[in-house]
Amino acid sequence: MDVLKIFGQFMNLSMIMENIEVMMEEKKTVEMLFDDLKKSHAEEIDEETMEIIIAEMILSMLF
Amino acid sequence: MYSLKKELYTQRLNRFNLAFKRQIPDRVPILFMSEMWPVHHCGLSSSDVLKNPLLYFEAFEKTFSEIYVDGLYSLGNLWIESLFEAFNNTGSYVLTDGIVNYEERNSYYMDVSDYDSLIKDPLKFMLNEFFPKKFEILSYGDSRSAHALNEAFEAYHDHRQKSIHLFKQTENVLGIPVLARTIASFGPDILQEFFRGFQGVITDINRYPELFLEASRVLTSCITEMKMKIYNTPEDGHCVMIPLHLGTYLKPKDFETFYLPFLIQVLEIYTRADYTVCLFLENDWTPYLDYFEAFPKGKIFGIFEYGNLYEIKKRVGDYLCIGGGMPISQLAYGTEAQCIDTAKRVIDECAPGGGFIFTTDKLMLSLEDGRFENIRAVHEFVHDYGKY
Numbered sequence: 001m002d003v004l005k006i007f008g009q010f011m012n013l014s015m016i017m018e019n020i021e022v023m024m025e026e027k028k029t030v031e032m033l034f035d036d037l038k039k040s041h042a043e044e045i046d047e048e049t050m051e052i053i054i055a056e057m058i059l060s061m062l063f
Numbered sequence: 064m065y066s067l068k069k070e071l072y073t074q075r076l077n078r079f080n081l082a083f084k085r086q087i088p089d090r091v092p093i094l095f096m097s098e099m100w101p102v103h104h105c106g107l108s109s110s111d112v113l114k115n116p117l118l119y120f121e122a123f124e125k126t127f128s129e130i131y132v133d134g135l136y137s138l139g140n141l142w143i144e145s146l147f148e149a150f151n152n153t154g155s156y157v158l159t160d161g162i163v164n165y166e167e168r169n170s171y172y173m174d175v176s177d178y179d180s181l182i183k184d185p186l187k188f189m190l191n192e193f194f195p196k197k198f199e200i201l202s203y204g205d206s207r208s209a210h211a212l213n214e215a216f217e218a219y220h221d222h223r224q225k226s227i228h229l230f231k232q233t234e235n236v237l238g239i240p241v242l243a244r245t246i247a248s249f250g251p252d253i254l255q256e257f258f259r260g261f262q263g264v265i266t267d268i269n270r271y272p273e274l275f276l277e278a279s280r281v282l283t284s285c286i287t288e289m290k291m292k293i294y295n296t297p298e299d300g301h302c303v304m305i306p307l308h309l310g311t312y313l314k315p316k317d318f319e320t321f322y323l324p325f326l327i328q329v330l331e332i333y334t335r336a337d338y339t340v341c342l343f344l345e346n347d348w349t350p351y352l353d354y355f356e357a358f359p360k361g362k363i364f365g366i367f368e369y370g371n372l373y374e375i376k377k378r379v380g381d382y383l384c385i386g387g388g389m390p391i392s393q394l395a396y397g398t399e400a401q402c403i404d405t406a407k408r409v410i411d412e413c414a415p416g417g418g419f420i421f422t423t424d425k426l427m428l429s430l431e432d433g434r435f436e437n438i439r440a441v442h443e444f445v446h447d448y449g450k451y
Contacts (some may be wrong), residue, residue, distance in 0.1 A: 027204035030190040033212050038215070055289045057219045058186075060255040061194060063141050063156060 034058075067237035068142055074261050075133040076240045076300035079420065082384050083302070083362040087417030091410060093132055094242070094386060094422035098139040099162060103124040103430035109158060113144045115223045120232050127237060128365030129435075131442045133174050136426070138229055139306060141223050149215035150198035162428045166315035172196040173258045178274040181258070181336065182324070185278075185285040193258070242305035242341065245294040249329040250279025251322050253286060255309045264309065268321050275321060283325050287332050294338075302339040302364060305329065305390065311346040318351060327357055334361025342383075344368060348375075355379040368424050373412035376419065386420040388413060389441060394433035399440045406441045421445050 028036070038050050045053070076087070081088040101122035102112050112118045119138060142156040157166055172193055173181075181188040195202035200211040233239055248256070254275065255264045267275040293433045296304065310322045333340050339362035347369035355378075363383040367375055388409035393402055406421070413419045427433050 028208070030194050030201050030208075030212075031078065031187065033201070033204075034190065036209060037212055037216055041216075041351050052293050053216075053223065055221060055293050056223065057146070057216065058189065059214075059289060059293075060143055060146055060219065061150075061198075061242070062189070062253075 068236065071238035071268070072234060072240060075238070075421070078133055079240065079242065080300040082418060082420050083300070083364050085384050085418030087451050090451060091414050091445060092134065092420045093445050093449075094134050094136055094420050094423070095127075095130075095132040096136040096423050097427035097432075100427040100430060100432060104435060109162070113142070113158065116222060116229050120236075121235060123233055123239070127239060129437045131446045132239060133234065134240040134242050136422070137239055137246070138226065138233070143219060145218035145222060146215050149211055149218050150200055151211075152198050173263075175271060175274070178267075178271070178278055182274070182277050182281055185281050186289075240300055240377040242300070242302050244298065244301045245290055246304045246306070247290045247329070247333075248286060248305060250281075250325040251275075251310075252306075252308045253282045254278060261309075261312070265312075268313070268317060272321070279321070279325050283328055287329055291332075291336065297336060298339040300339075302341040302362075303333055304341045304343065306343040308345055308346060311348060311351065312446055315350065323354055323357070327359070329386075330361070330363060331359045334359045334363065338362075339364065341366065352378045355382045358382045364420065366420075366422060372409065376413050379420055384418045384420060385413060386422050387424050388421060389423045391423045391425050391427055391432045394427075394437045394441070395431060398436065399437055402437045402441045403444050406445050409446065410445060413450060414451070417451070421449065 012047060034054060038047075038054065072085070075092070078088040078090065078092040079094075082092055099109050099112070102109055102119065105122040105125045107118055107122055112122070116138070123135075144158070157164055173196075177188070177192065180192055195204075198211075201208050230241055231240055251264065254267075255261055259267060264275065290303065307326070310326070311316055313322055330340055341364045343366045345368050348367060349370040352375065364386060365379075365383045366386040371389050372385065379385070389402075390405060393405055397405075409421065423433070425432070
């Protein structure tokens with residue numbers, strides 16, 4: 001029983017820690033998130049193609 | 064491309080291209096307008112096809128080995144379900160009974176007070192204000208949002224690769240041109256469809272006309288610029304598809320002020336850059352035909368949903384190539400003989416002088432929108448009877 005209690009407290013603590021981590025993150029606009037996305041794919045997709053794909057994706061998100 | 068299919072493809076493309084230029088091709092081109100009809104005809108699941116657009120090819124291969132066509136309106140898969148799944152939201156569409164249906168929801172996410180921000184920078188407004196309201200997960204601005212955006216990107220990228228492959232397969236293996244290279248829109252229709260909803264734009268036109276006009280102006284420029292970046296090389300026989308929605312629901316005076324200038328503006332931008340524009344004229348445009356005189360000279364193709372096509376061609380055939388004529392209600396409920404009679408009358412009245420493309424008055428969405436036997440018989444008849 002004690003083991004379960006300790007495990008439960010640990011789980012709660014870890015969830016709280018995760019939430020704190022998320023809360024401490026810099027809040028980004030969608031524009032900034034798209035910039036990060038472009039950077040993270042810079043090695044696989046050339047800049048011009050990426051710009052086209054992002055433009056298409058933004059317009060598709062309007063639907 | 065196999066040489067026979069390549070020859071067929073070239074012949075078909077030339078047929079459309081001459082018609083777009085309001086010239087006379089070797090025969091009247093037959094355009095097939097549908098979304099899920101071939102999918103249902105081949106017993107495939109709409110849901111599976113939306114997840115994997117490559118499955119369309121199976122449907123196209125079977126359907127068009129049985130039914131003659133010169134070209135397809137589009138590939139029929141505009142709404143990308145997997146992209147929206149990543150955001151836990153279906154957008155403005157939902158798949159019901161095997162058909163992708165529009166549900167007006169966008170008006171929930173923009174109100175009149177947002178106009179200033181939209182006018183100031185439409186792209187920034189879309190990204191930083193509109194999307195976080197539409198997709199809650201993007202409003203957090205943290206790793207959850209980044210994760211969702213990345214998943215959506217992967218889904219979009221995968222869908223895009225498959226769609227490009229499907230285009231190539233349809234054109235190269237089946238020899239069937241897919242006319243629409245991209246679907247575009249302009250200010251008033253964008254505001255109605257994506258931002259304010261029908262009730263919203265009608266209210267805005269009456270209460271905040273200056274805001275509506277300015278927003279229409281900036282949106283027309285912004286979206287057209289994005290579209291021309293995406294589809295950056297005009298090609299003969301292919302077009303930018305623009306469905307027209309709001310126009311005919313406005314009274315003539317409002318049409319002149321709040322719709323026509325933007326329609327003319329977008330037509331001028333595309334035709335000046337040598338694009339062919341295909342307008343899908345939803346509803347009855349008969350009362351508005353006099354305005355077509357202001358259309359720029361260029362390759363414009365108009366598909367008419369309602370109205371007397373013979374009268375339409377007589378009145379505006381000098382300004383654009385005319386398309387339509389075959390009511391899907393007759394393909395669904397008429398006999399073969401009745402359908403062929405209609406097709407014969409349409410060809411007799413509209414084909415002389417060229418600048419005409421035979422097609423249905425509406426998109427065929429479900430299997431009930433047209434009986435296979437009727438469609439096959441009509442297309443065979445037009446292919447033969449429509450020779451110039």
